[in-house]
Amino acid sequence: DAGVIQSPRHEVTEMGQEVTLRCKPISGHDYLFWYRQTMMRGLELLIYFNNNVPIDDSGMPEDRFSAKMPNASFSTLKIQPSEPRDSAVYFCASSFGRGIQPQHFGDGTRLSIL
């Protein structure tokens, strides 16, 4: 079975540009999570969705960050405008049901803002 698919794998862009990260969760999973990983702050949950509805976005750092899930098989995380401090690895994860099952992580997008 295909796992969580993220694109792009790597993104390098200049400060001020819009960045869009994409995620396809595992089919049948009803929860989707966006995380950010940095050396300084470790793994942080940014936002999560249940059945395509955002449930908790308290981890989204600023209004420059937004996330959508238009359908069960696709989600985006957008940063506009991007800043160097946004450089990190962004992971998407999905899970099924009431949370007993582990979250399955994608390979991540390594984002560098110059």
Place this chain on the structure above:
Amino acid sequence: ELKVEQNPLFLSMQEGKNYTIYCNYSTTSDRLYWYRQDPGKSLESLFVLLSNGAVKQEGRLMASLDTKARLSTLHITAAVHDLSATYFCAVTANDYKLSFGAGTTVTVRA
């Protein structure tokens, strides 16, 4: 706010010896997870622990949970090189938000 502390943060292991990683958390939790991450890679689920006294084993790794002490341990038996990775524990408190520890970076040397 749920806080998760792992120690040690770095662990140099000698092949063939046994070691333990500790994970403490600050508030009541109903689920604890252990993940493994290889450098530049994704996170791979190792164990899900759901109840006090739960013990799970896979190969050379064994995880246990003491909910009263708010402590989980990951025990490595007879370390081998392919266990070199970063190990994370993660805890959730009655919702779906995972709070991760800082990770323990394990290096196994001959």
